[in-house]
Amino acid sequence: xxxxxxxxxxxxxxxxxxxxxxxxxxxxxxxxxxxxxxxxxxxxxxxxxxxxxxxxxxxxxxxxxxxxxxxxxxxxxxxxxxxxxxxxxxxxxxxxxxxxxxxxxxxxxxxxxxxxxxxxxxxxxxxxxxxxxxxxxxxxxxxxxxxxxxxxxxxxxxxxxxxxxxxxxxxxxxxxxxxxxxxxxxxxxxxxxxxxxxxxxxxxxxxxxxxxxxxxxxxxxxxxxxxxxxxxxxxxxxxxxxxxxx
Numbered sequence: 001x002x003x004x005x006x007x008x009x010x011x012x013x014x015x016x017x018x019x020x021x022x023x024x025x026x027x028x029x030x031x032x033x034x035x036x037x038x039x040x041x042x043x044x045x046x047x048x049x050x051x052x053x054x055x056x057x058x059x060x061x062x063x064x065x066x067x068x069x070x071x072x073x074x075x076x077x078x079x080x081x082x083x084x085x086x087x088x089x090x091x092x093x094x095x096x097x098x099x100x101x102x103x104x105x106x107x108x109x110x111x112x113x114x115x116x117x118x119x120x121x122x123x124x125x126x127x128x129x130x131x132x133x134x135x136x137x138x139x140x141x142x143x144x145x146x147x148x149x150x151x152x153x154x155x156x157x158x159x160x161x162x163x164x165x166x167x168x169x170x171x172x173x174x175x176x177x178x179x180x181x182x183x184x185x186x187x188x189x190x191x192x193x194x195x196x197x198x199x200x201x202x203x204x205x206x207x208x209x210x211x212x213x214x215x216x217x218x219x220x221x222x223x224x225x226x227x228x229x230x231x232x233x234x235x236x237x238x239x240x241x242x243x244x245x246x
Contacts, residue, residue: 016098017030017032017033017036019090019094019098020033020044020094021040021041021044022090023087023090023091023094024043024044024047025044025047025048025091025232026044026048026051027091027094027095027232028094028095028145028146029231030145033045033048034048034049051231051232060229060230061229061230061231061232061233063122063126063227063230063233063234063236064122064123081241084238085238085239085241088234088235088238088239089104089238089239091234091235092104092234092235092236092239095234096129096132096135096146097134097135097138097145097146097147097149097150098146098147103169104239107125107128107129108125108239108240110128111124111125111127111128112124112125112240121236121240122236123227125236125239125240126227126236127220127227128171130204130220130227130228131171131172131173131218131220132168132169132170132171132172133149133153133158133160133165133167133168133169133170133171133172133178134146134149134150134153134168134169135149136172136178136207136216136218137149137152137153137158137178137216139203139204139207139228140203140207140209140216141193141194141197141199141203142180142190142193142194142214142216143190143193144193144196144197148193149168150168152180152186152190153165153166153167153168153170154166154168156181157180157181157183157186158178158179158180158181159178159179159180159181160172160176160177160178160179161176161177162177162179164181172218172220173218174218174219174220175217175218175219176217176218177215177216177217177218178215178216178217178218179213179214179215179216180214180215187214190214191214194211200229201228201229201230201231202228202229203228204227204228204229206218206219206220207219
């Protein structure tokens with residue numbers, strides 16, 4: 001009984017921003033991270049500021065590029081490989097708003113380990129996660145974070161094809177229409193988020209956005225060029241490595 005209570009307390013009071021510190025990367029590009037004054041944040045802040053330099057900030061990362069280590073003979077031990085794969089899975093999980101392990105595992109199995117999707121598995125993985133309703137709102141800059149987009153959905157402020165959707169993991173289909181409710185406070189909040197956003201990465205091409213009416217048409221076809229722009233590599237090969245044991 002005590003162990004269950006301790007586990008619940010740990011899960012409940014786990015500091016959110018410490019996850020960025022453990023991963024040594026500002027995965028969600030959170031500006032609040034630069035306001036922390038403690039010494040333990042200095043190195044991460046310095047690294048994040050270097051990535052925001054002009055020639056680095058606007059460099060597009062191709063997720064379909066094969067990454068090869070410069071030093072082939074180094075870092076190939078089982079312990080090092082397991083650690084790297086674990087870190088990449090945590091980075092991927094945090095990048096998409098802190099998804100649960102079971103959800104990621106089942107989603108990747110569904111989109112990768114089927115017979116027809118073995119060739120273009122990276123495309124199908126990205127398509128599935130980029131089709132989530134909260135991710136679409138975040139990509140369209142209607143919210144400053146994935147968590148903020150989830151709050152809009154959970155409080156019944158987002159409509160899909162005229163119906164209120166309460167599930168943040170709702171998978172959109174082609175030609176779906178996303179709208180913001182008529183609540184004036186919520187619409188003004190979304191407009192403030194648009195003003196505060198730096199619009200980089202750019203909204204993906206598969207989102208037809210009307211910023212006056214706050215509407216989005218989801219257009220996703222079988223074309224890798226429609227994938228969004230990423231600021232860093234997701235290392236999908238490491239994410240799905242040993243997925244059966246994950």
